[in-house]
Amino acid sequence: MEEKSKIETAKPKKKDPRAMLQKLNRKPFLLKSSPHLQSEYSIEKIMRGVILALLPTTIFGVIIFGWHALFMILVGIFTCVLTELLFNLISGKKFKLTDGTSVITGLLLVLTLPPSFPISGVILGSVVAIFLGKMIFGGLGYNVFNPALLGRAFLQASYPVKMTTWILPNYAEADAITGATPLGLLKFENIFTSIKPLILGNIGGTIGETSAILILLGGIFLLVKKYADWRIPLSYIGTVFILGGIFWLIDPTQYPNPIFHVFAGGLMLGAFFMATDMVTSPVTNKGSWIFGIGAGIVLITIRLFGGLPEGVMYSILFMNGFVPLINRYTQPKTFGRLKNE
Numbered sequence: 001m002e003e004k005s006k007i008e009t010a011k012p013k014k015k016d017p018r019a020m021l022q023k024l025n026r027k028p029f030l031l032k033s034s035p036h037l038q039s040e041y042s043i044e045k046i047m048r049g050v051i052l053a054l055l056p057t058t059i060f061g062v063i064i065f066g067w068h069a070l071f072m073i074l075v076g077i078f079t080c081v082l083t084e085l086l087f088n089l090i091s092g093k094k095f096k097l098t099d100g101t102s103v104i105t106g107l108l109l110v111l112t113l114p115p116s117f118p119i120s121g122v123i124l125g126s127v128v129a130i131f132l133g134k135m136i137f138g139g140l141g142y143n144v145f146n147p148a149l150l151g152r153a154f155l156q157a158s159y160p161v162k163m164t165t166w167i168l169p170n171y172a173e174a175d176a177i178t179g180a181t182p183l184g185l186l187k188f189e190n191i192f193t194s195i196k197p198l199i200l201g202n203i204g205g206t207i208g209e210t211s212a213i214l215i216l217l218g219g220i221f222l223l224v225k226k227y228a229d230w231r232i233p234l235s236y237i238g239t240v241f242i243l244g245g246i247f248w249l250i251d252p253t254q255y256p257n258p259i260f261h262v263f264a265g266g267l268m269l270g271a272f273f274m275a276t277d278m279v280t281s282p283v284t285n286k287g288s289w290i291f292g293i294g295a296g297i298v299l300i301t302i303r304l305f306g307g308l309p310e311g312v313m314y315s316i317l318f319m320n321g322f323v324p325l326i327n328r329y330t331q332p333k334t335f336g337r338l339k340n341e
Contacts (some may be wrong), residue, residue: 239296
């Protein structure tokens with residue numbers, strides 16, 4: 001009897017299921033869908049970084065082109081934010097101003113416009129950029145084309161004269177002196193512009209494209225912070241440099257040197273701030289190379305053989321349309337998966 005009692009006392013006691021359940025209920029469970037790996041990056045943080053990177057060239061554009069340029073920037077940003085707000089209110093979606101995406105769209109759109117462009121056109125282009133370029137596709141993350149460039153393409157078709165009317169820097173709007181851009185001088189008058197003004201920015205052009213050195217500083221900031229994929233600007237600018245250099249070697253009297261191609265026009269602005277748009281650019285490394293090379297080929301073709309002096313906008317929009325296919329056929333191989341025969 002004594003041994004039996006010792007055995008019984010040594011047996012573990014059965015736990016009450018109800019007590020265990022009550023104990024578990026005290027600990028909260030977090031149920032959520034993928035992705036389960038969290039990143040230090042967020043939409044808000046990246047957009048703030050892009051705005052910060054654009055500040056030098058934006059301030060410089062206001063300084064050399066005057067208060068009208070600043071007013072255009074403010075109107076463009078306000079119109080983009082208001083358009084997205086109204087669309088979300090009508091469709092019943094939540095509007096999040098802090099993500100900064102509509103602010104970036106308005107800022108980039110105005111930076112690609114001539115400094116004497118009418119305010120009514122800025123409003124119209126901003127509405128088109130948000131409505132047709134972004135919201136009609138389903139909002140952030142679903143648009144196929146870069147919204148700012150789509151808005152600019154609409155203005156290019158609607159205001160062909162205003163979009164090709166330029167003023168020289170450091171002139172107020174009242175006594176503005178018109179002048180062609182370096183690419184326009186080359187295309188229509190065969191006049192070559194030296195490299196130094198292109199780097200410093202004392203030339204005619206859009207509000208945000210004149211100073212290549214300031215754009216480059218902002219672009220380097222994006223790459224260092226890893227807010228942009230370095231493969232796209234490298235392949236884009238590199239392709240333009242190589243192809244431009246080939247034609248320059250063939251006939252230096254007709255074609256400009258490759259350094260001119262890099263610093264002239266909107267290539268720097270487009271390569272660092274528009275082609276690298278995370279929504280409208282490829283998600284794979286191989287796809288990024290294809291995207292940049294393709295955009296470079298289109299750009300150099302338009303500049304040298306097309307009827308327009310510039311083609312950054314068209315080259316990026318053209319490659320935006322191929323991004324779904326590029327993503328599909330450049331997916332990396334899954335480890336352990338056999339190819340279907």
